[in-house]
Amino acid sequence: MIPLKTPSEIAIMRENGRILALTLRTICEEVTLGKSTVSLDHLAEELIRKAGAEPAFKGYQGYPATICASINDEVVHGIPSERLLKAGDILSIDIGLFREGLYADMATTVLVGEIDDDEVHHLLRVTEESLWRGIKRVTIGNRLSDISHAIGSYVKSKGLHVVREYVGHGIGRGLHEDPQIPNYGLPGQGPRLQPGMVFAIEPMVKTDPEPTRVLDNNWTVVTATGGLAAHFEHTVALTERGVDVLTLGGE
Numbered sequence: 001m002i003p004l005k006t007p008s009e010i011a012i013m014r015e016n017g018r019i020l021a022l023t024l025r026t027i028c029e030e031v032t033l034g035k036s037t038v039s040l041d042h043l044a045e046e047l048i049r050k051a052g053a054e055p056a057f058k059g060y061q062g063y064p065a066t067i068c069a070s071i072n073d074e075v076v077h078g079i080p081s082e083r084l085l086k087a088g089d090i091l092s093i094d095i096g097l098f099r100e101g102l103y104a105d106m107a108t109t110v111l112v113g114e115i116d117d118d119e120v121h122h123l124l125r126v127t128e129e130s131l132w133r134g135i136k137r138v139t140i141g142n143r144l145s146d147i148s149h150a151i152g153s154y155v156k157s158k159g160l161h162v163v164r165e166y167v168g169h170g171i172g173r174g175l176h177e178d179p180q181i182p183n184y185g186l187p188g189q190g191p192r193l194q195p196g197m198v199f200a201i202e203p204m205v206k207t208d209p210e211p212t213r214v215l216d217n218n219w220t221v222v223t224a225t226g227g228l229a230a231h232f233e234h235t236v237a238l239t240e241r242g243v244d245v246l247t248l249g250g251e
């Protein structure tokens with residue numbers, strides 16, 4: 001069952017999304033070589049709490065931090081650490097918050113320093129564009145898998161590979177609600193999209209085709225052969241007026 005949100009719930013989620021986007025923008029501006037991801041994590045927690053919200057991930061199934069900070073071949077769920085960022089790293093930051101009973105969730109991938117590597121720029125561009133291709137499919141009457149297909153077919157056409165082991169999701173009073181939103185699949189399947197649905201759409205894309213694996217810390221997801229990975233995510237609501245990207249305000 002996909003829980004529908006009322007306009008007033010969506011209004012709260014929009015404010016949550018705005019706070020989250022501003023927070024993530026600030027964190028991204030702090031990304032420089034020589035900095036640790038744990039310092040970014042502490043700043044994120046401070047900013048979220050100052051805004052009257054709570055970190056969504058901290059304590060979620062025992063997750064120990066406010067952000068996920070995934071570097072290079074780390075795909076998602078990288079745990080912030082004292083490891084220092086170096087020029088040429090790519091850093092995916094995933095962040096969520098909870099306020100007034102409702103969640104917001106988003107992610108982006110940034111470069112550390114200047115990177116003169118076409119493969120890296122291609123990976124980031126394609127992953128972000130695939131998110132927007134998915135978001136464009138969020139219209140009344142479309143089917144859920146139209147989102148999945150738009151993302152997966154675009155990524156494939158660009159010679160890259162979506163992660164199949166992790167998916168986007170409904171979001172609202174829970175961080176993860178129905179439905180699951182894979183980043184691949186045939187179009188025209190699954191429920192029809194209706195006003196009041198809110199989704200976290202989150203393509204994870206990598207340069208190698210093999211399935212990911214999880215490190216011994218039981219969290220960090222890495223590519224099988226050391227290929228790079230990127231991750232972009234927005235929380236979006238479908239309203240009578242069409243799709244509304246709630247996690248904007250960060251640009």
Ligand code: MF3
Pocket residue numbers: 056057058060061063068077094095105106107200233
């Ligand atoms: N954006 C991720 C998700 O939607 C982050 C959650 S991971 C955890 O699933 F850290 F919270 F566990």
Ligand code: CO
Pocket residue numbers: 105106168169200202233
């Ligand atoms: Co998510």
